[in-house]
Amino acid sequence: MKSSSRRRRLTAAALTALAVATSATACGSGGTGTKASDSGTYTIWDPYPQFDKGSAWVKLLDECGTKAGVKVKRTGFDTSDLANKALLAAQQGNSPDVLIVDNPVVSTLAEAGVLTTTDDNKLDSSKVDPNLLAAGQSGGKTYGTPIGANTLALYYNKKVLKEAGVDIASIKDWKSLTAALEKVKKAGKKGITFSAIGTEEGSFQFLPWFWGSGAKLTELDSAQAVSALSLWKDWLAKGYAPNSVLNNTQTTSWQEFATGDYAFSENGTWQLANAKKAGFDYGLLPIPGIEGGKASAPTGGEFVTVPVQDSTDRYATTQKLATCLTSTQSLYDTDTTLSYIAPTSEVQDKQVAANPELGPWVDAVKAARGRTSDDLGTKYPRISEQLWKAVQSALSGSKSPKDALSAAQSAVK
Template sequence: MNSFSGRRRPTAAVLISLAVATGVTACGSGSGSSGSEGADGKTYTVWDPYPQFAKGSAWTNLLDKCGTQAGVKVKRTAFDTSDLTNKALLAAQQGNSPDLLIVDNPVVSTLAEAGVLTTTDDNKLEVQDRPQPPCGRPVGGKTYGTPIGANTLALYYNKKVLKEAAVDVASVKDWASLTAALEKVKKAGKKGITFSAIGTEEGSFQFLPWFWGAGAKLTQLDSAQGESALSLWKGWVKSGVAPNSVLNNTQTTSWQEFATGEYAFAENGTWQLAGAKKAGLDYGVLPIPGASGGSAAAPTGGEFVTLPVQDDTGRYTTSQKLATCLTSTQNLYDTDTTLSYVAPTTEVQDKQVAANAELKPWVDAVKAAKGRTSDDLGTKYPKISEQMWKAVQSALSGSKSPKDAMADAQSAVK
């Protein structure tokens, strides 16, 4: 695999500009310490965005298992996702990239454009029969990683709260009926809906189903449809059916609010299923409704396993073994069950649903989800997303009207 040896290392200027434009992912929180490449040749480094999994967890045990099978020791470091992207860009410039890098799917485009990643033509990672979001093919039709799993968003609802408010969840079919349900819940003395509107990619990720559900497009943030989606959220906060805390809520803290049992609804993802069981909630899941009915397209979340460019090309063979171990059909079930993800292959999805019927609506939701870099946005997406979350922050805080916030966001993108 000596074809990598002639690649030029990305310049610091390119990496810094890309790092500024790159946001954070759908899931994962916390922080981790940085790692370094094993000097003895028998230690392989893996960077991932799963700081919620400590040593001894099913995820780290799986990494160790894959290392043992490859005859090496795995040194794993977990980062908050935004920190992971920046660390990966700078490590590439310094010639100190990890052997395996697990990153949120839109970040693949950014890293590939910066010359950080090897292509699947070169690294031989399996991509056949695995649905690839457009960001998996960011440059010249080439792929740069293989999906480890997918997730998306839906509405969790608390059956007890809705019953006490005399709300039939079957009546929730569009924005008007959802808002009516939230008002009934509030009138009954309970709390309505919680979500994440924080000024990071998490905020954009959570806003997108409403944005797309209104018929808006990322190429025109200031459309009447985009404004209506922001007005919906603004109206909820203003009327008190959504808390002011959404401005600072990550998806984790938003979930913690729902886990108190006081909220009727929470917008969140597959990865919270274990938390729902732990909280002992009597809950259900329904698709996020579109403005006029039907199900809104929710964004595709989930990570790709990638192999960064290395100065020592002899490391690729073992790195490929580790990546294949994590993403093979045999191990994907364990991997995605551990991460609370929907598998990227139909075969494993069917196995997941057979073992846990609660995953059926999530499998359906992932199949209907939309890639954040769809419409050939590629590396333009992080820049658009940043202006979108800034618009959400401005409108919900009251510093701008939804119309002005979206108009300013579109101007900034141009």
């Protein structure tokens, strides 16, 4: 592996793309962290500030350090703060040894010259599902390996559907889903809630319908894309979805579903614990494509990456730490803690054996795709920003779905 004593110069485009990519709501705030000068101490930065020293996650980091014969200095950051800190540290030649970062940011950091490739750092990603690994690939190279993944599906309230006379097995495509929502409304209940907020969360939630129509992120104004946005627009117009979706985060959307009044909620794996506390029977349905089948939903989750270091003698130990964190047992333990689906079939099978309720989520993750896949890389954040703006414009009534998406495509160009 080549060393670089120079400070990495990050382009304005990389900084702008990163700011957009990390605009989704974060889970808390963490302290600052700097590279340890002690050669026997290795730094790990992660986006899990909610976990303290006594947590299973931090204990795993310490165990991996012990196995590698070093001490671990760990800092947990807010997701957006972590990405910005990683860029700044790279500029200063003070990157952490291991960086665990949200998957859409990987390509931005890679193109900015912050990360090493798996060919260089010798991280084994051969067992990772290809659709999940794609989120960490750019320019034909791989820049890390996923620690776990989550995605979206439709939670449904069994009681509401039963009272409305809806057989969940009848829902196979957009037409049958809309018909179910019509029955639910006629029965005096509420249809579906989701997040269409003007941030990355809004794009994240719209993508299954966008991709499920056959649309491509390189053609935001295609007829397929218009059909997807028109679906959401029609749901609001007919009262099948509430106007609150315009401001809903995924959390507030879930809170609406938790009232027990809604038939469906588009939400993620991370709500499983809350679903069990909701007080009513629920089920899970993959988001359908326009003509049937499972729509691809975007993957969430983080990648374990190895930043470029000025001193190459640290890489051998760093590789041991990263390998430990992504071992079969570590992935199983970590993904249980984080409510993630593992990135490998071997660990997924263990998860389902321990908790059969995860079966539908494994299927959803296998059908999911990375937001920066198709070699979009740093182009994705700008595309996403225009996409959520189009959704906001159409659902608020300021523009038609066609005009909103045409404006989005023009802005991207």
